[in-house]
Amino acid sequence: MDKETRDMLLETAGRFFTERCDRAVVNNVEKGEWPADLWKEIEEMGLPLIAVPEDKGGVGGTLADMLALLRLAGEHAVPVPLAETALANLLIAAAGGEPKPGPATLALGNLKLSGGRLTGKILRVPFAGVAERFVCVVDKTLVVVGKGAAKVEATPSHAGEPYGSVTFDNATAEFSGASAVSAERAFELAAVMRAMQMAGAADRVLATAVEYSKQRVQFGKPISTFQAIQHMLAELASCVAATIASAEAASRDADEGGLADGGAFSIAAAKSQCSDFAHRISAIAHQSMGAMGFTHEHVLHHYTRRLWVWRRDFGSESFWGEKIGAAYAKAGPDALWPSLSASRYPA
Amino acid sequence: MSIPKLEFPPFHLPPEAEALRLEVRAFLKEAVPRIKTEDRFASWNTPSPEFSRELGKKGWIGITWPKQYGGSEKSFLERYVVTEELLGNGAPAGAHWVADRQSGPLLLRFGSQEQRDAILPRITAGECFFSIGMSEPDSGSDLASVRTRAEPVPGGFRVNGTKVWTSGAHRNHYCITLVRTSGQHGDRHKGLSQLLVDLKTPGVTIRPIINLAGRHDWNEVTFTDAFIPESCLIGNEGDGWLQVTSELAFERSGPERFMQNFYVLRELVRVLGRNPSGRAAAILGRLIARLWTLRQMSVAVAGMMQGGKSPAIEAALVKDLGTIYQQDLPEIARVISESDATTEDDMADFLDIAQYATMMAPSYTIQGGTTQVLRGIVARGLGLR
Numbered sequence: 248m249d250k251e252t253r254d255m256l257l258e259t260a261g262r263f264f265t266e267r268c269d270r271a272v273v274n275n276v277e278k279g280e281w282p283a284d285l286w287k288e289i290e291e292m293g294l295p296l297i298a299v300p301e302d303k304g305g306v307g308g309t310l311a312d313m314l315a316l317l318r319l320a321g322e323h324a325v326p327v328p329l330a331e332t333a334l335a336n337l338l339i340a341a342a343g344g345e346p347k348p349g350p351a352t353l354a355l356g357n358l359k360l361s362g363g364r365l366t367g368k369i370l371r372v373p374f375a376g377v378a379e380r381f382v383c384v385v386d387k388t389l390v391v392v393g394k395g396a397a398k399v400e401a402t403p404s405h406a407g408e409p410y411g412s413v414t415f416d417n418a419t420a421e422f423s424g425a426s427a428v429s430a431e432r433a434f435e436l437a438a439v440m441r442a443m444q445m446a447g448a449a450d451r452v453l454a455t456a457v458e459y460s461k462q463r464v465q466f467g468k469p470i471s472t473f474q475a476i477q478h479m480l481a482e483l484a485s486c487v488a489a490t491i492a493s494a495e496a497a498s499r500d501a502d503e504g505g506l507a508d509g510g511a512f513s514i515a516a517a518k519s520q521c522s523d524f525a526h527r528i529s530a531i532a533h534q535s536m537g538a539m540g541f542t543h544e545h546v547l548h549h550y551t552r553r554l555w556v557w558r559r560d561f562g563s564e565s566f567w568g569e570k571i572g573a574a575y576a577k578a579g580p581d582a583l584w585p586s587l588s589a590s591r592y593p594a
Numbered sequence: 595m596s597i598p599k600l601e602f603p604p605f606h607l608p609p610e611a612e613a614l615r616l617e618v619r620a621f622l623k624e625a626v627p628r629i630k631t632e633d634r635f636a637s638w639n640t641p642s643p644e645f646s647r648e649l650g651k652k653g654w655i656g657i658t659w660p661k662q663y664g665g666s667e668k669s670f671l672e673r674y675v676v677t678e679e680l681l682g683n684g685a686p687a688g689a690h691w692v693a694d695r696q697s698g699p700l701l702l703r704f705g706s707q708e709q710r711d712a713i714l715p716r717i718t719a720g721e722c723f724f725s726i727g728m729s730e731p732d733s734g735s736d737l738a739s740v741r742t743r744a745e746p747v748p749g750g751f752r753v754n755g756t757k758v759w760t761s762g763a764h765r766n767h768y769c770i771t772l773v774r775t776s777g778q779h780g781d782r783h784k785g786l787s788q789l790l791v792d793l794k795t796p797g798v799t800i801r802p803i804i805n806l807a808g809r810h811d812w813n814e815v816t817f818t819d820a821f822i823p824e825s826c827l828i829g830n831e832g833d834g835w836l837q838v839t840s841e842l843a844f845e846r847s848g849p850e851r852f853m854q855n856f857y858v859l860r861e862l863v864r865v866l867g868r869n870p871s872g873r874a875a876a877i878l879g880r881l882i883a884r885l886w887t888l889r890q891m892s893v894a895v896a897g898m899m900q901g902g903k904s905p906a907i908e909a910a911l912v913k914d915l916g917t918i919y920q921q922d923l924p925e926i927a928r929v930i931s932e933s934d935a936t937t938e939d940d941m942a943d944f945l946d947i948a949q950y951a952t953m954m955a956p957s958y959t960i961q962g963g964t965t966q967v968l969r970g971i972v973a974r975g976l977g978l979r
Contacts (some may be wrong), residue, residue: 450599457976471978479978481969484600487913489887492602496890499604512886519883564883565876574880575869580863584682586854587886588615 248308256312257319264323273549276326277407281377286327290348294329298337299346303335310436311502313337314443318494321447321557324549326408330440335382341427342389342508343554344412349379354392355434355561360385363423365392366413367591369439373560375399376409380421383431389426392418406552427506435511437561438518439497443522445557446494448550449487449528455547456480457534476535486524493517499558500590512571512592521568522558529554576587582585602908604890611675614668617769618676621652622683631686635857635947638850639811641765642686643723649687650720655694663710664718674849674896677703678889679931681853688756689765695848696841697724697770701790704829704837713768727757727771727791727815728838730770735967737772738782742817744789751775751789753797753817754791759961763800763813772838775831784952786834786853790826797821807953846962847909848896852888852916854958857925858951859885859904862927867936874934877926888916907975912970917958917965924951 248258271281289295298313308316317330323467328350335353336346352374358367365383372381381397383390396418404410414530428436460471470476497517500510529551533540540547560566571592575583578593586593608616616638625648626636649655650664657673659665666672680687698717701709716722733739742755753773754905763769769791791798803812829837832915859881866874891912898905928948935941959965973979 308762386762443802457978458979474970477973477978478966478969480913480978481972484972484976485915488600488602488908488911489915490889491600492604492891492894493883494889495602495885495892496604498869515879516886519880520887523880523884525669540785568876568879568883570875570879571882572870572875573872576863576875577868578876579868580860583860583863585880585881587739587889588678588682590886 248306248312253308253312253315256297256306256308257315258446260292260316261319261323262288263288263292264319264325268323268325270546270549273324273326273546274543276409279409282327286350288442289327289329295332295336295350297333297348299340299575303340303345305346308546309502310337310506311498314439314498315500317440317503318443321444321553324448324451324546324553328378329494330444330525331373331378333424334436334440335380336535338382338384338389338426338428338433339391341423343502344389344391344422347380350374350377351380351382352378352393353433353437354381354383354397354415355430355437358383358385358390358415360388360390363420365390365420368412368414370412371398371404371410371560373404373410374408375411375413376401376403378453381413381415382425383415384428384430387426387429389422389424393421396421404556406549408556422462429507432508432511434561435514436501438567439494439501439510439514441557441560442514442517443519444493445554446491448553448557449490449521449524452528452532452547452550452554453480453483453487455537455550456483456540461534463536463539469560470535479526479531479535483528486527486531490521490524490528493520496590510590512586513590515562515567515571516590518562519564522562522564522567523562525554525558534591598765600908600911601898602891604893605894607671607675607893607896608669611669611671614672615675616677616936617958618654618679618684622679622685625899626683629686631941633686635861636686637854638681638691639688639854639858640686641723641759641762643720645686646690646720646787647752648720649685649690653718655690655720656698656714656718657720659698659714663702663714665714665908670900671896674893678849678853681856683848684857686761687888689723690717690720691850692726692761693724693902696726697768700770700788700837700841701828704788704833705790706825706828708825709828711714712936713790722768723762723766725760725763725766725769725813725815726762727769727792729757729759731756733757735915735964736784737838738750739779740772740774740786741779742771742773744775744787744822746775747821750826753789753791753820753822755817756814757815758803760800760813760815763793763815764802764810766793769815770828770841772834775834783835785832786838787831788824788828788834788837790828791820791822792826794797795820795822801887805957807862809952816838842963844966846913847892847905848894848901851913851958851962852885852892852919855954856885857918857946858923858927861944861947862931865931865935865940871934874930877930881923881926884919888912888919891915906970910963910971910975913963914972920958921955924948924955
């Protein structure tokens with residue numbers, strides 16, 4: 248979509264998230280309440296179909312459009328699988344399938360496909376507890392399994408979202424088709440998706456801490472006037488800026504380079520960087536907000552807890568770091584600068 | 595929320611800049627091993643007049659400047675690429691660095707026609723080198739408190755005072771010196787001016803200040819009734835603060851703020867070998883990801899500057915993150931090399947490299963604006979002060 252259309256969509260979505268994803272909605276998800284109305288409205292807006300072509304009933308946006316929307320969703324801690332469903336629908340459409348309504352999620356990892364039936368177990372599948380279907384990529388086949396054909400064991404994330412372990416035991420596929428992306432690539436796309444959500448959440452953490460510092464009065468003045476606090480928040484801003492910059496660069500490279508393999512290195516580097524800084528971002532924000540920010544009452548934890556969960560999802564800094572480090576070590580020192588400056592893995 | 599959004603819009607260096615990169619890279623591959631320096635790992639503060647002359651011949655100093663001064667009238671982005679290739683390939687680019695980065699642009703912007711004609715062609719030829727005369731014994735981060743006084747006398751100024759931490763003054767030709775030309779010490783930003791000082795001027799004394807690594811890079815430059823002709827005033831009398839602030843923006847935003855010790859990362863790749871343990875690979879990969887991120891941020895800032903914006907806060911953020919990365923790098927590399935070097939000899943050699951890098955590391959977060967000064971700038975940008 249053109250820039251004007253995207254900006255309009257983001258503005259509408261931003262207003263909608265502000266109004267409808269308030270503290271109570273996010274907290275209720277943690278108590279196990281599925282916000283059916285919120286999901287329905289999100290579907291009515293077409294958001295889960297943002298990157299599905301128009302001839303398949305979608306909005307016709309690009310991968311970059313989808314990722315921009317998900318950054319915004321991260322900024323609002325949207326407690327439903329909008330990200331997972333949007334990427335799942337993109338992959339289903341790219342494999343020749345028709346996306347269906349209802350929340351979906353990605354079950355990516357070591358699975359076996361034999362005679363059209365799926366077997367294996369994936370841990371920590373986001374929103375497994377509420378997903379209508381699971382999207383998997385095995386070798387070059389995209390497989391969609393309905394929730395009735397999978398066994399889900401609830402293991403809620405530390406942000407209170409209904410994550411779970413999913414077991415497929417000779418499960419029948421609801422749909423299967425030739426995948427437009429490899430299993431490894433599906434994982435990469437999920438990683439850049441999370442990186443953008445982290446960018447959104449990080450941005451909100453900074454805004455929350457800065458606002459708080461201007462309102463909180465101690466020793467007769469707002470704590471924002473204390474140099475100790477100013478310097479903490481400036482450091483926080485630097486970590487948030489790096490998170491945003493790396494996620495945005497990876498998002499651009501993934502989009503421009505094409506669905507099949509664009510921006511592979513940038514995604515790895517960005518998810519490593521975003522995951523790495525989640526600790527400093529959360530630590531500084533909490534320190535600056537004192538006991539208030541540590542309460543369940545305050546919304547800060549909606550974002551810091553998600554950062555702590557999301558840094559593990561779809562590859563932590565250790566996972567992506569090892570992948571980058573192994574490739575660069577294998578190529579040797581002479582390949583370091585030419586590869587890094589081209590945002591590529593060494594040839 | 596009312597705080598300004600921190601955005602680093604992803605930016606592509608244009609094709610002509612990428613084409614130039616390959617040309618520069620090919621030249622450096624040939625030139626760097628040929629030119630002898632005292633540094634095993636050269637960087638942007640390793641001086642080699644020989645190298646600078648060769649680079650000048652290629653037209654890569656003052657690359658953005660008008661052709662009448664020997665420039666190539668290329669974009670700021672092409673300059674960016676030359677800069678990062680010099681850093682990425684360990685070129686001894688220290689002799690001309692300051693002149694190319696900030697002194698020349700300052701003269702282009704504020705200097706008289708006579709000053710430009712006399713100086714700029716020599717800079718672009720790689721034959722004229724500059725020092726920065728800002729700090730004083732009592733004026734570091736608080737630059738507006740400078741005491742060096744330039745008293746108007748017939749035909750010029752009589753200068754008295756002392757500048758310190760003046761890198762390369764013992765080798766360089768000129769020093770752009772911030773002085774008080776009118777008013778009192780307490781007037782702060784008012785009454786300051788910049789003078790183009792020939793370092794051979796009688797009454798200018800240069801003494802070494804040796805740093806903790808035993809190197810002579812810094813100097814103390816003392817002015818004792820030194821006569822500086824009126825023609826050496828840069829811009830208007832009293833505009834020194836404005837000029838110096840614009841100069842600092844050039845000084846903060848470049849890739850030298852995160853690639854000064856790139857050789858440590860390069861040597862770490864070497865010492866870990868082609869097939870490192872998973873743990874070593876992960877640590878290496880995370881360092882590479884951090885450097886990649888800094889580069890994306892820095893390129894985005896370059897893009898904003900090319901687009902006519904003045905991203906002062908963004909530049910401060912890059913320098914803050916970049917210099918801290920440079921301090922972390924030798925520490926992280928040292929620890930992992932002790933457990934994961936391929937051979938004992940390689941490890942011993944690498945530990946010496948890391949040790950040297952560690953000794954240099956404290957300077958990164960001090961020069962060109964301390965971490966605390968930068969955080970003050972960012973805090974102002976966040977609306978906290």
